[in-house]
Every structure is written in C-alpha cells, then in structure tokens.
Amino acid sequence: MNILEASDLRVYYQTTKGVVKAVDGVDFVVRAGTSVGLAGESGCGKTTLGLAFLKLLPENGAIESGSLLFDGDDIYSLDEKTFRENIRWSKISMIFQGAMNALNPVFKVEDQIAEAIKLHDKKTKKKERLQTARDLLKKVDIDPTMGRHYPHEFSGGMRQRAMIAMALACDPQLVIADEPTTALDVIVQKQLMDLLRRLKAEMNLSLIVISHDISVLAELCDYLNIMYAGRIVEWGEIEEIFENPRHHYTHGLISTFPTVEDEERKSKFEFIPGAPPNLLDPPLGCRFHPRCPAATEICRQEPTPEMRKISEKQYVACHHPRGDLE
Amino acid sequence: MSQKPIIRVRKLRKLFPIRRGFLSSFFTKEELFIHAVDNVSFDINTDEVLGLVGESGCGKTTLGRLLIRLLEPTSGEIYFNDTNIVSLSQSEMRKLRPKMQIIFQDPYESLNPRMTVLDLVSEPLEVNDLVENDAEKEEKVAEILESVRLTPPEDFMFRYPHELSGGQRQRIAVARALIIHPDFVVADEPVSMLDTSTRGEVLNLMIELKTLTRSYLFITHELAVARHFCDRIAIMYLGRIMEMASSDEIVKNPVHPYTRALLEATPVPNPKARREKVNIKGEVISPINPPRRCRFYTRCLMAEEICSRLEPELVDIGGGHVVACHLNQG
Numbered sequence: 025m026n027i028l029e030a031s032d033l034r035v036y037y038q039t040t041k042g043v044v045k046a047v048d049g050v051d052f053v054v055r056a057g058t059s060v061g062l063a064g065e066s067g068c069g070k071t072t073l074g075l076a077f078l079k080l081l082p083e084n085g086a087i088e089s090g091s092l093l094f095d096g097d098d099i100y101s102l103d104e105k106t107f108r109e110n111i112r113w114s115k116i117s118m119i120f121q122g123a124m125n126a127l128n129p130v131f132k133v134e135d136q137i138a139e140a141i142k143l144h145d146k147k148t149k150k151k152e153r154l155q156t157a158r159d160l161l162k163k164v165d166i167d168p169t170m171g172r173h174y175p176h177e178f179s180g181g182m183r184q185r186a187m188i189a190m191a192l193a194c195d196p197q198l199v200i201a202d203e204p205t206t207a208l209d210v211i212v213q214k215q216l217m218d219l220l221r222r223l224k225a226e227m228n229l230s231l232i233v234i235s236h237d238i239s240v241l242a243e244l245c246d247y248l249n250i251m252y253a254g255r256i257v258e259w260g261e262i263e264e265i266f267e268n269p270r271h272h273y274t275h276g277l278i279s280t281f282p283t284v285e286d287e288e289r290k291s292k293f294e295f296i297p298g299a300p301p302n303l304l305d306p307p308l309g310c311r312f313h314p315r316c317p318a319a320t321e322i323c324r325q326e327p328t329p330e331m332r333k334i335s336e337k338q339y340v341a342c343h344h345p346r347g348d349l350e
Numbered sequence: 351m352s353q354k355p356i357i358r359v360r361k362l363r364k365l366f367p368i369r370r371g372f373l374s375s376f377f378t379k380e381e382l383f384i385h386a387v388d389n390v391s392f393d394i395n396t397d398e399v400l401g402l403v404g405e406s407g408c409g410k411t412t413l414g415r416l417l418i419r420l421l422e423p424t425s426g427e428i429y430f431n432d433t434n435i436v437s438l439s440q441s442e443m444r445k446l447r448p449k450m451q452i453i454f455q456d457p458y459e460s461l462n463p464r465m466t467v468l469d470l471v472s473e474p475l476e477v478n479d480l481v482e483n484d485a486e487k488e489e490k491v492a493e494i495l496e497s498v499r500l501t502p503p504e505d506f507m508f509r510y511p512h513e514l515s516g517g518q519r520q521r522i523a524v525a526r527a528l529i530i531h532p533d534f535v536v537a538d539e540p541v542s543m544l545d546t547s548t549r550g551e552v553l554n555l556m557i558e559l560k561t562l563t564r565s566y567l568f569i570t571h572e573l574a575v576a577r578h579f580c581d582r583i584a585i586m587y588l589g590r591i592m593e594m595a596s597s598d599e600i601v602k603n604p605v606h607p608y609t610r611a612l613l614e615a616t617p618v619p620n621p622k623a624r625r626e627k628v629n630i631k632g633e634v635i636s637p638i639n640p641p642r643r644c645r646f647y648t649r650c651l652m653a654e655e656i657c658s659r660l661e662p663e664l665v666d667i668g669g670g671h672v673v674a675c676h677l678n679q680g
Contacts, residue, residue, distance in 0.1 A: 065546075179634075181633065210572075210612060210615040211611060211612065213615065214614070214617070217617075236545065236546065238546075242619050242621040242624075243617050243618075243624055266619070266620060277547060278619060280549065282577065283574050283619055284618070285618050286577070289578055289598060291557065293553045293554050293578065295550030295554070296547040297551070299515040299548065
C-alpha cells in the first residue's frame with residue numbers, strides 16, 4: 025500500500041529572472057513502512073519536492089499542477105486550514121535541513137517541542153504537552169531533564185536529535201528528513217542513522233530521506249530516487265540501483281563516491297564533467313545530455329525521455345540506458 | 351619513500367586564551383586556554399601527500415595554518431627545509447612565503463568577488479615580484495588556466511567569481527596556489543564545499559599538478575577521500591595526533607580505538623554492506639584545559655586505569671606506523 029503518491033507534480037518559482045521549474049513532472053511513491061531515498065546534487069529540486077509534500081513552499085513558489093495522495097486520499101486540493109489541522113505534522117512531518125540552526129535560541133528545548141504539539145492539537149493541557157515532550161526526548165536518547173536547557177547548551181548531534189523529537193511530536197506516519205546528517209561529524213552521523221532506523225522500526229514510520237550523499241542513503245533506505253534538474257531520472261530498489269545503475273547520471277553519482285573499503289588506492293578519481301544546468305533555462309530533450317557519455321541526437325530533442333520499467337525492480341528515464349545492448 | 355623531510359614539526363603547540371569578564375577574573379585564578387594543537391610532532395616528506403584527518407574542532411585547520419605561519423605558535427618548532435620558520439622575522443618570512451601556499455575550503459568566500467580571474471590568479475606573481483610586465487603575466491596566467499582546464503583561458507580571464515560554478519572557482523584557487531610553483535601547499539578541505547560529482551575533477555587536477563609543487567598537507571574530515579588522495583594519513587583528535595601510517599595501513603590495519611571508530615562510522619556506498627554500531631561512547635570533551643590523560647579516555651570502550659592518569663606518546667609499532675595508545679604499544 026502506498027502512503028504517499030505524487031504524480032506529474034510541478035513546482036515553479038517566480039523570480040525576477042523568470043520561472044524556475046524546480047520540480048518538473050515528478051512521480052513519487054512511498055510504500056507504507058519503507059524508507060525512500062531522494063538523491064541529487066545541490067539545486068536539483070530535491071528540497072523543493074520535500075517541501076511540496078508538506079505544502080510548505082516559500083512565497084514565490086507554488087505547486088502548478090499534478091496530484092498528491094496521502095493514504096489514498098487527495099491532499100493536493102485541501103485548503104491551507106484543513107491541511108494544517110489534519111495533515112501537516114499529524115500525518116506528515118519533516119526534519120529540516122541545517123537543524124543546528126533551526127531551533128529557536130531563546131526558548132527551552134522542551135517548550136519548543138511542546139509548542140509543536142499545541143499548534144496541531146489545541147485540546148491538550150500544558151502539563152501533558154510537556155510530559156510528551158520529555159518522553160520524546162527520551163525516545164531520541166536525550167536525558168529528559170535536558171529539556172529544560174536552551175539549544176546553545178546542546179551539541180550539534182543533540183540538536184539534531186531534538187529536531188527529530190519535534191518531527192515525531194504529533195505521532196506522524198510519514199517523516200521527511202532533509203539532509204538529516206549533513207554538517208555533522210561521521211561518528212555523530214552514524215549514531216543518528218542508527219537512531220532513525222530504530223525509530224522507524226519502533227514507530228512503524230515511513231521515511232523519505234533527502235541527501236546529496238548517496239552513501240548515507242545506502243545505509244538508510246529501501247528504495248532510491250535519483251533526481252536531476254527537476255526530474256526523477258531513475259528509481260527502484262536501492263540494492264538493484266547500486267548493483268546495476270541504468271541511468272548514466274546514477275552511474276556517475278555512484279562511481280564518484282570514494283570508499284574506504286577499496287583494496288587498492290586509486291590514483292584517479294571519477295567525476296561527471298560539466299555542471300548541473302540552470303533551471304531557468306534547462307537544456308532541451310534529456311536534461312543530462314550535455315554531461316552524458318552516451319548522448320546521441322535523439323537525446324538532444326524534445327520530448328524528455330519517459331520513465332519506463334526496465335526490470336522487475338527498477339525504472340529509468342533514458343533513451344540509452346546502461347547495459348542495454350542494441 | 352624515506353626521502354628528506356620538507357617539513358619537520360617538533361612539539362608544536364597553539365593555545366588560544368579565553369577572554370573572561372572582569373568580575374569572574376576575581377573568582378578563579380586558573381587561566382583558561384583552548385588547546386587547539388597540543389604537543390604535535392611529525393614530518394612531511396618531499397614529494398609526499400600527508401592527509402590530516404579529524405572531526406570538526408580537533409585542531410586540523412589550526413595546525414595547517416601554523417605550518418605556513420598564518421598563525422603564530424605558542425611553542426615548538428617548525429622546520430621548512432632545515433630553517434626553523436618560527437624564529438624568522440617578518441621580512442625573512444616574507445621571502446619564504448612564495449614557497450608555501452594554501453588552498454582554502456570555501457571557494458565562495460576565499461575569492462574576492464570584485465577581482466577578475468586574471469587579477470585573482472596573478473596576484474601571487476605580483477605580490478612576490480615574479481613578473482616583469484603585463485604580457486608576461488597574462489602568459490603565465492593563461493598557462494596555468496590551461497592546466498586547470500579552464501579553457502580557452504581568454505574566455506575565463508576577464509570573468510568574475512560569481513560567473514563561475516563551485517568546481518570552477520576551486521580550480522581558480524588551485525591555480526592561484528600553484529602558479530608560483532611553491533614547494534609546499536596546505537589544502538584545507540579543498541573539496542568539501544563541492545558536489546560529489548565535481549569533486550573528482552579538482553582532486554585529479556591536484557594530483558596531476560603535483561609536478562608544480564613538492565608536497566601537500568591535505569586536511570579533510572573524510573577518511574574515504576584521504577584514503578585515495580594521500581600517501582600517509584595522520585588521525586587527529588582534540589589537538590593531538592593519535593595515529594599515523596601509510597593510507598593503506600590506516601584503513602586495513604587501524605590500531606587506535608578512535609581510528610577504528612572513525613572507520614566504522616564512515617558510510618560505504620553499498621546498501622548490502624550496512625554497518626554495525628560504532629564502538630565509541632559519549633561526545634567530544636571540551637578542548638579547554640583538557641585533563642592530563644589520554645584525550646580519548648572518556649569515549650574509549652577499552653580504556654584501562656593507566657589511560658586515566660598518563661597521556662600516551664606516539665610510539666612506532668613498526669614500519670613507520672605510529673600510535674598514541676597505552677593498549678597498543680606491543
């Protein structure tokens with residue numbers, strides 16, 4: 025069963041330089057109880073897509089078209105008030121990027137978590153809310169008495185845990201984690217990934233993990249979506265994708281990742297030539313063609329290649345997928 | 351690989367005093383210092399790339415800056431080709447400067463937005479009086495731009511940093527450091543601000559252009575990058591070097607519990623190889639006046655009594671593999 029299902033979603037930003045098509049025709053599915061990775065380079069639209077699921081876009085951005093289902097129900101056409109009362113935080117919540125700075129420095133941590141509960145469920149009493157906040161802190165391995173402290177007294181890892189506690193405040197079914205471990209040291213990162221995995225199992229959560237770091241996604245996710253210049257170019261079961269990436273961009277991303285496990289020291293690093301396109305004026309046809317080693321004439325022409333099923337567990341949007349003998 | 355060292359560091363320390371309020375100075379006599387680099391000794395060989403790996407706040411950037419005297423050490427010696435640069439006067443140091451350069455972490459901050467690429471890249475030539483006229487300057491800039499693959503150079507020379515991508519900016523930073531053919535370059539997290547897809551390009555250039563210099567100190571928090579880029583790796587924790595060996599040795603035969611924890615925590619891009627829990631506890635202690643014992647004591651799962659009262663020294667356990675740990679000294 026799908027807990028979240030988006031089809032042909034388009035999110036555009038109006039800027040002084042023109043329309044930025046940050047998300048341009050994206051299909052996205054989260055099966056209940058699974059964790060789904062969303063990978064891509066900076067500026068590919070992955071954070072925008074995450075925000076769109078929560079309808080939390082900045083003022084100059086809007087969902088232009090598409091459909092969005094949560095648990096089979098249409099949430100795309102809900103008005104802001106209903107969405108806030110019935111969906112945001114109580115069904116879908118988010119761990120925001122840059123959590124180090126996302127907490128308000130002048131309020132105690134437990135008060136901030138309690139406030140999140142209050143905003144979405146006004147009927148609760150203050151005492152209960154504080155108790156829930158402390159329980160949540162305990163759940164993310166923070167001593168509940170630390171809740172009386174201010175964010176600056178927390179280390180980076182603890183602040184990120186507090187942000188996770190806040191995302192869990194209203195007992196959601198789906199949590200979107202946007203770069204949950206970026207800017208943290210590897211050991212703290214590893215501990216947070218263990219925590220997320222444990223919470224997912226304990227609370228029967230579904231997860232969307234957004235990251236530029238595919239090695240983090242490899243540790244956390246069951247499925248993987250690769251996003252490039254506003255579109256998903258490949259998705260499927262994560263093991264399949266790592267084993268046999270079919271899109272040339274996916275292959276590039278995976279092979280550019282150095283690993284400590286290599287037997288031999290490499291004398292050369294892999295890279296993808298060029299830079300991601302400007303979304304004000306993306307290239308015609310397949311958006312990856314200027315950087316692609318396999319591009320031919322058809323890739324330079326509209327329309328953009330359609331997403332198609334290429335194996336039992338894998339979908340790709342490419343005219344010349346890797347490993348295809350023609 | 352036992353060439354003559356280009357850099358020799360002996361008992362180097364850098365303490366940053368903590369300024370306290372007027373009133374609180376009445377109550378405590380003890381002076382407080384952040385021990386950023388605390389009694390560190392090592393060599394960097396000619397033609398070698400030494401990696402300095404550690405978590406944020408461990409003092410790796412401070413150490414890098416000390417080596418080229420962008421910071422004044424509190425005590426200790428730094429020999430650059432047999433000259434103790436700590437004792438040099440400012441004007442003597444100035445003469446040595448063209449031999450040592452630095453590449454900074456953030457290409458969005460380190461390049462002056464009002465200068466063109468030509469001005470940025472030629473600045474080291476001008477400062478050190480290495481060119482006679484504009485024609486010669488442009489020729490040298492064009493040459494180095496070619497070698498960092500910003501081609502054709504005429505297209506790039508008159509651009510400003512904001513017109514370049516992150517990868518291109520960092521290649522400008524590399525060009526700027528290498529244009530005067532220094533003997534020693536400190537590269538402080540040169541790729542950590544770049545997208546992974548473009549990092550390789552900058553790293554490959556640095557490897558290729560090693561012919562223009564002699565040795566690198568490569569500072570990074572990513573063991574996976576250091577494993578491939580560096581000949582040797584030094585692991586730093588709270589101002590001290592904990593372990594140092596060839597990069598093969600560090601990843602295949604780590605000895606210090608901290609190095610092992612770092613390796614266990616480094617994510618591997620392979621969903622079939624998910625890791626177990628990492629063997630470490632607690633969080634990094636404060637670098638302000640740390641107690642005289644093993645710095646890793648509070649986080650080590652194997653700590654013994656001796657670790658709580660004696661600070662271990664670096665000991666060679668064979669083949670140049672040095673470790674500062676009481677439990678692993680044979």
